[in-house]
Structures are given as structure tokens and as C-alpha cells.
Amino acid sequence: MLLMGVERFPTTADPHGEPAPGHTDWPRLPFVPGLMSRLDLAYKRVGYEVLSVAEPDRRAVMLHSDAAVHSSTTRIVHALSHGTPAADLSRSPAAAGQEHVHMVPACATLGTGTDVSQWVRIAHQQAQPTLFVIDLCRAGRSARLSELTRVPDGELNAWVIAATSPDRPAYDGRFSEAVAEVLEQIADHGLDTSPSIRFVRWDRVTRAIQNSLEGLGSSQRIHTTRVDVSQELPELPFFPNPRWRPGTRLEKLHDVVPPVRAFVADLGAEHFMDRVDDHFVGRQSQLHWLAAWLDDDRVGGLRVVTGAPGSGKSALLGALVCSGHEAVIDAAPDIRAYLSAQSPEGVCSPNPLLAAIHSRGRDIDAVMTSIALQWRLPSEPERRWSVADLISEAGTLPAVPALVFDALDEAEDPDDLMKSLLIPLAGAVRPDGRSLVRLLVGTRRWPAGPLLTLAGRDGGLLDLDDVPVEEIRSDLRSHMLRRLSSLPQYIPPEQRPIRTALAETVAEALTEETDRMHEWGPFLVARIFGHVLATQPVPDNVDAAVARGRTVPRSLPDVLELDLDRRPDGKDLRAVLAAVAFAKGDGFPTEAVAAVAPEFAPTPNVAAGCSLARATDQDLLQHVRGLLDAGSFYLRTGVETDGSTLYRLFHQGLADYLQAHPYPLDSATRSEAI
Known part of the structure; x- marks a missing residue:
């Protein structure tokens, strides 16, 4: 990046008289050297090689700016000086044009090469994008060039963050101070940008600069390149995210539409390649039953999975979605591979007509729009779907589609969603007489009584609390063994009897009080207790392992507070x-x-x-x-x-x-x- 700043300017006028016609005496900017040093270090911290040019005259400004805007490697130009709209100071600013602003060089001579707006115009013609950070009076003129406002964001190669509006002054380098502060924050924590995103986004950076300016007590309002807020911004390669984790897998996961992506997150998919402890285990008979039903496009109908909080409803549905939804398989094929290795009969076939909705915080309009998108129903932009239209269009699909619908109880209005959408979908039929859809719903009992009753009539209700205790205990044992086998302190061969005794004891303890087990799902409690065990020393012998296992809390509040108390x-x-x-x-x-x-x-x-x-x-x-x-x-x-x-x-x-x-x-x- 190119950093240019000017502190001192020539004085030609009698200090006791008026400036000569056509000349301006530019006052010294004493804050420039300190800001140049801070900016130099800040840009280096975010990964830039910095060419720092102090006190450039007109020739130096012209040469360095021209080299920068024509370079294939220079990404940022930062200018700090006085600014004026007129190259010929004998003319008024209005006569000089509304889209020109010059950087005043150390010689105070304006002309070819000092017009920042011209830098921006030339940069746009280049193959790579360039960012101009302009700390001059009236700098906003360079951010709103008329010919560039018509260029689509994705094709724009010149971007501007200006210290102030087109006709306002900039004060005391506060803008550059705010930029330095934000650069330092980017270096420290990437402005909390997601690790799936390579560069800190434009709106995140510009908002942070304005907030920093206000925090410094400045009334300046920055002016930036205008963007189309109705469209997704292009990826601008100006501010590398230090939290970014290279690799396409995580980026693909976050490209999955949110109602589907929630299944991936709930299953711990981001950890599948690195951490065994979050892997889904157990529920084999339930998986076999539901996977076979989801794969049979000759049938439709309703299946409902319910149970206590933490009984594994979302994990069960998540395993089905992650093995059968094509968008998830494309983003994270390792999840399906893992599930297939664990239980081939419990894995769905990839299905282009499988839609998945995690309804947390969503209303009926958002849910129907997502279903239509995933089923690839014909639609127009901004179309608002009705239930009748959705049913009518779904009836034209070449096969019976499937819909996995989790967390009904966490929707914005569960009762309305159930009565207005899910029950009509469950009862609808295709023109050929078959059921319209195979609908699988996960929910707690209390908001979904009518849906549970409807599913129960046809043998489609699966209550995870009614699974035989012996099966739950076996699944819990497998879960704990996987967790312990992933911990370094439990891996050595001599620890095998220790981890076996500990896993068996925890599974037995969590299933011996049936009423308590149905109040708080044992899988959730076991998962958190495994997290606690990871921080404790290994028991000395089998008897100590059994004693440790008996200390497992029986409820979610108990185990959470146990973990927090030890920290x-x-x-x-x-x-x-x-x-x-x-x-x-x-x-x-x-x-x-x-x-x-x-x-x-x-x-x-x-x-x-x-x-x-x-x-x-x-x-x-x-x-x-x-x-x-x-x-x-x-x-x-x-x-x-x-x-x-x-x-x-x-x-x-x-x-x-x-x-x-x-x-x-x-x-x-x-x-x-x-």
C-alpha cells in the first residue's frame, strides 16, 4: 500500500498581510508525522508492505500515485494532507468542478497528478481493485464520481473511504486516527468476522471507522463509495481477516441456506473432521426406520419425533438431513461418510427433493419461501407464497418430495405454523392420489398436541423417551466411550479398563432414574459431563473410575453449574x-x-x-x-x-x-x- 502525508507547506505571504491573489498559505499539519508512523505500523499488522512517502512535492505525488493505480499489486492508497477542489486557485471552487479534489503537496503546487478524483477514475480501468483512503478536506468528492455510480458493485475496481463530505473540512487527522484504530482492531480480532470469510467486509469496516470517529469526539461523517444495499456485496480484498481458516469446506457450509445450515451446526458438523467427541452415535433402530421411510417416494404421510429436552431429537433429524440433503453433502461429504460407516442402513440416499427447515425464530412466510426454494418450485422474485399455492405447485413435482422440519416449538409462532402449514401439508394429496409429501417433524410435546395425535393414528409417532432403557443405556455407553477415547489422557492402552468402567457407570447412572431421565435428556447431560471430564485427571484405577462415574449430575442445570463452578x-x-x-x-x-x-x-x-x-x-x-x-x-x-x-x-x-x-x-x- 502507498501512504503519503504532508506536514509542512511553503509560506509566501507577509504574516501581517493578505495572501497574494491566486495563492493560498496552507497551515502546518503537526499531527501528520505521528499519524504516518502509526498508520505505517497498523497497515503492516494487517499484512501490507508499506511504501511510506513523507513530504512529497507535486512530482513525487504524481509519480507515486500513478505507479500505485497502475500496479497489479498495490491494493490501498492512503493520502493525508490539505485538500482543495481547485487546481487553479484564482478560480472559485464551483468553477473548478464538483467532482475534483486535489491533494496539496509539500510544494503547494497543484496540477497534473494531484487530483485524487482522477486517481480513482484511472484505478477503475485497471484489472485489480484499489482502495483509496482519503484524509483531505472535501474528500467526499472522490467517493461519489457520477460515471462510477452507474457501475455495478461487482464490476467496480475503485473504492473510496473519504474523511468527510464533498464540501466539508476534515479536522486534525481524526479520520486517519480512526482508520489506524480500526486497522489495529482488524489485526487483533478481525472485527469479529466469521472464520469462514477471508476478508473483513466493506460495511463492517466503514461502520467501524465512523464509530471510531465518533468515539474520538469528531463530528465528521465519512463518505464512501455507494453500494447497492439490495445486492450482496462483492468480496473486496482490502482487509484480510486474521481469523480466517483456509479451506473451502467451512465456506461451503456457510453458503448453505440458513434453515438447512442449522442442522449442520446442531450436529456439530464443523468438528467432524477434527473432533470425535461431537459425533452423533446411537439411535440405530430409529435411524433405520426413518431413513427407509424417507427414501420411499411411493409413500407420503407424517412422522413426528418428540421427547424431553436433550433426548436427541435434533441430532437424529440432523443425521438424516446431513446424509440425504444434496447441499449439505456437497458442503460436507465427510459427515455422510462417517454416518454411513457407523450404520449404512441409517443413511438416506441423496435426494434432490429433500428440503430441511430448522424453524428457530422463523415465521411462516420465511419457512414457505425456503421450502419452495429447496424444492425448486417455479417462482418470481419477491413472491409471497400462500399455503394453497405451495401445495398446488408441490403436486406437480415428478416424485413425492420430503420435508424434514425441526424445532417446531422454537418457531416464532409454533401454533400458527402447525395449524396453517404442517397439518395441511400432512393431509394434502397429489393428483395421482398419493400423499403430497413425506413430512418428518421434530418437536417438544407441549406446543404440538394435534400434530402428535395425527401422527399417532398412523403409527408415525416416535417418542424418544419411550425407547427401552437398555437401548438408551447402550447408546450412552457408546457416546461416552467415543468421547473418552478422543481425550489424550485416556488414549493409552493401559487406560482401556478405566475408560470402559467410566463410560458404563455414567450410562447406568443416567438411566437408573426414569422420571429424571425424561425430564432432562441424558444425552445432553452426558455430553456436558464429557466436557467436564476432559479437564480432570484420569482416575487411578477401575474403582476410582466407577466412583467418578457415579458423580455424574442427573440434570442439565446440575451439570452446567458443575462445569462453571470449576472454572x-x-x-x-x-x-x-x-x-x-x-x-x-x-x-x-x-x-x-x-x-x-x-x-x-x-x-x-x-x-x-x-x-x-x-x-x-x-x-x-x-x-x-x-x-x-x-x-x-x-x-x-x-x-x-x-x-x-x-x-x-x-x-x-x-x-x-x-x-x-x-x-x-x-x-x-x-x-x-x-
Whole structure:
């Protein structure tokens, strides 16, 4: 990148007299050297080689700017000086044109090569995109060139972030100070951009610069290249995301439409290649039954999976979607390969007419639009589907389509969605007399009574709490063995009897109280307890392993509080998780978590070492980032439209508990909660 800045300008006028006609005395800009040093370091921190040119005269400005805009490798030009719209200072700014702004060089001579707007015009003609960061008075003139406003965003190769509007001054280098601050934040945490995105997005950066300016006490409003907000922005290669994880797999997962992507996240798909502990296990007989039914396009009808929170409804449906939905198979083929190796009969065939909806926070319009898109029904842009239209169009498909619909109870209006859409779909028939769709729904019992009754009439109701205890116990044992076998301290051969005894004891303990088991799903409790075991030393012998296994909590509140109590940052982490529990849809961004979490933190106490309630501004954000990383086991992530990471809890049962009990619990309160 090219960085040019001017501090001193020649003085020709008598300090006690008026400037000569056609000449301007430009005052010194004493802040420029310090800002040049800071910007030089900031750009290097985000990965740029910096050509820093201090005090360039007109010839130097012309040569360096021309070389930069014609270069195939220079991505950014940052100019810091006085700015003026007129090359001929004897003329008025209006006569000089509304789209010209010159960088005043150290010699104060304007002309060929100092017109920033001309740099932008030339750069647009080049093959690679260039960004101009312009800290001059009236710099906004370079950001709104009329001939470039008609160019589609995806074809534009000259982009501008200007310090101020076309007719306003810029003050004291505050804009460049804000840019340096944002560059430093990008180097530290990528402005919380998702690891699936290679470059920090344009709107994320420009908004951060404006916020930084306001934080510095400036009233300046930046002017930038205008973008079409109705279209997705192109990927602009100006600000590398330090959190980016190279590889197409994660990027493909985030390209999957959100109602489908949620299945991938709920199954822990992002960890399938790296972590065995999150793998789906068990439920073999249920998988075989449902996979065979989903593959039979001669039949339709309704199947409903229900059970206690944490019984494995979403995991079961997620395994089916990840093995049969073509978009998921394309993004993450390793998931299907793993499921097939575990149980070939429990794997669906790839099906172009399999649609998947995770209805968390979604309304009926969003759900129908997604179903129509996945079934590839004929549609026009912005079409609003009715249930009757959806049923009519689905009847024309060449085969009976399938729809996997999870988390009905977490929809925006579960009752309306059930009565207005799902029950009509379940009862609809095709012109040839067959059922319109094979509809598989996952839900808790309480909001879906009529749907459960309808499914039960035809033998289509699967209650995971009614599965024989021996089968659940066997599946839990397999789950714990997989978890322990992935932990380094349990891998050595001599630890085999230890991990076997521990897994068997945990599975037995979690299934011996049937009523408690149906209140809180044992798989969720076992999963969190496995996370706790990962931080503890291995038991010395089999008897100690059995004793450790008997300590497994029997409920979600118990096991969560056990994990948090053992952590030095547990109280702060609990506050962060409680904040995330209130997130809707795909989740909260980091800023929202930081705004809410201090409410749930304990009263500041130096002795307790609780810093969340005392931290402010950037320190608070940084502390929350660390806590989100520390609590990643409990979190699922999404991507906001500006590329930032969104956080939500990995299970609705966990969100329900923390919403009901967001504040720290003492022993007595905890007993009541549990």
C-alpha cells in the first residue's frame, strides 16, 4: 500500500498581510508525522508492505500515485494532507468542478497528478481493485464520481473511504486516527468476522471507522463509495481477516441456506473432521426406520419425533438431513461418510427433493419461501407464497418430495405454523392420489398436541423417551466411550479398563432414574459431563473410575453449574452464556453479548476477580471475546450479513434454563432451580 502525508507547506505571504491573489498559505499539519508512523505500523499488522512517502512535492505525488493505480499489486492508497477542489486557485471552487479534489503537496503546487478524483477514475480501468483512503478536506468528492455510480458493485475496481463530505473540512487527522484504530482492531480480532470469510467486509469496516470517529469526539461523517444495499456485496480484498481458516469446506457450509445450515451446526458438523467427541452415535433402530421411510417416494404421510429436552431429537433429524440433503453433502461429504460407516442402513440416499427447515425464530412466510426454494418450485422474485399455492405447485413435482422440519416449538409462532402449514401439508394429496409429501417433524410435546395425535393414528409417532432403557443405556455407553477415547489422557492402552468402567457407570447412572431421565435428556447431560471430564485427571484405577462415574449430575442445570463452578472465570462465563441465551434466530453478535452480559455478572468484587462487571468499552469487548472462546463448547455460530460472527447456545434446553435463571445462583437458589 502507498501512504503519503504532508506536514509542512511553503509560506509566501507577509504574516501581517493578505495572501497574494491566486495563492493560498496552507497551515502546518503537526499531527501528520505521528499519524504516518502509526498508520505505517497498523497497515503492516494487517499484512501490507508499506511504501511510506513523507513530504512529497507535486512530482513525487504524481509519480507515486500513478505507479500505485497502475500496479497489479498495490491494493490501498492512503493520502493525508490539505485538500482543495481547485487546481487553479484564482478560480472559485464551483468553477473548478464538483467532482475534483486535489491533494496539496509539500510544494503547494497543484496540477497534473494531484487530483485524487482522477486517481480513482484511472484505478477503475485497471484489472485489480484499489482502495483509496482519503484524509483531505472535501474528500467526499472522490467517493461519489457520477460515471462510477452507474457501475455495478461487482464490476467496480475503485473504492473510496473519504474523511468527510464533498464540501466539508476534515479536522486534525481524526479520520486517519480512526482508520489506524480500526486497522489495529482488524489485526487483533478481525472485527469479529466469521472464520469462514477471508476478508473483513466493506460495511463492517466503514461502520467501524465512523464509530471510531465518533468515539474520538469528531463530528465528521465519512463518505464512501455507494453500494447497492439490495445486492450482496462483492468480496473486496482490502482487509484480510486474521481469523480466517483456509479451506473451502467451512465456506461451503456457510453458503448453505440458513434453515438447512442449522442442522449442520446442531450436529456439530464443523468438528467432524477434527473432533470425535461431537459425533452423533446411537439411535440405530430409529435411524433405520426413518431413513427407509424417507427414501420411499411411493409413500407420503407424517412422522413426528418428540421427547424431553436433550433426548436427541435434533441430532437424529440432523443425521438424516446431513446424509440425504444434496447441499449439505456437497458442503460436507465427510459427515455422510462417517454416518454411513457407523450404520449404512441409517443413511438416506441423496435426494434432490429433500428440503430441511430448522424453524428457530422463523415465521411462516420465511419457512414457505425456503421450502419452495429447496424444492425448486417455479417462482418470481419477491413472491409471497400462500399455503394453497405451495401445495398446488408441490403436486406437480415428478416424485413425492420430503420435508424434514425441526424445532417446531422454537418457531416464532409454533401454533400458527402447525395449524396453517404442517397439518395441511400432512393431509394434502397429489393428483395421482398419493400423499403430497413425506413430512418428518421434530418437536417438544407441549406446543404440538394435534400434530402428535395425527401422527399417532398412523403409527408415525416416535417418542424418544419411550425407547427401552437398555437401548438408551447402550447408546450412552457408546457416546461416552467415543468421547473418552478422543481425550489424550485416556488414549493409552493401559487406560482401556478405566475408560470402559467410566463410560458404563455414567450410562447406568443416567438411566437408573426414569422420571429424571425424561425430564432432562441424558444425552445432553452426558455430553456436558464429557466436557467436564476432559479437564480432570484420569482416575487411578477401575474403582476410582466407577466412583467418578457415579458423580455424574442427573440434570442439565446440575451439570452446567458443575462445569462453571470449576472454572476461575466461571461467573463471567455464566453471564456471557446467559446473555447469548436470549438471542433470537441465528444469534447475537459480539457487541450485543457485551451489551447484555454485564447485567448478569456478579456485583464487582476485587477479591473475587470478576472483571466483566467492571470492564468498559474496548476492554469489555476484548474480555467478552475471550469468554466466548472459552465457552465455545456451549455455542454455535452463524454469520451476519456484514460478515460478523453470531453466537447462540447449542441447545434450546440450555437457553431455557439460563433465561429462567440468568443470575448467579447460591446453593439454596440452585437447589430450587434444579
